[in-house]
Amino acid sequence: MGLAAFNRMRRQRAQRVQQEERAKREQEEQAKEESKRRTRKKETEE
Structure with a gap:
C-alpha cells in the first residue's frame, strides 16, 4: 500500500x-431544546 x-x-x-x-x-x-420546551409546557399547564 502506498503512502498516498x-x-x-x-x-x-x-x-x-x-x-x-x-x-x-x-x-x-x-x-436540550426538547426538554426546555417540555418544562415550558409544564409551567403553562400549572
Whole structure:
C-alpha cells in the first residue's frame, strides 16, 4: 500500500469521525431544546 493511499484512508476516517461527532452534538442540542420546551409546557399547564 502506498503512502498516498494510507493518507487518503486516514483523512476519510478523520472526516467520518468529525461527521459522527457533529451529529452527536446536534442530537444533544435537539434534546436540550426538547426538554426546555417540555418544562415550558409544564409551567403553562400549572
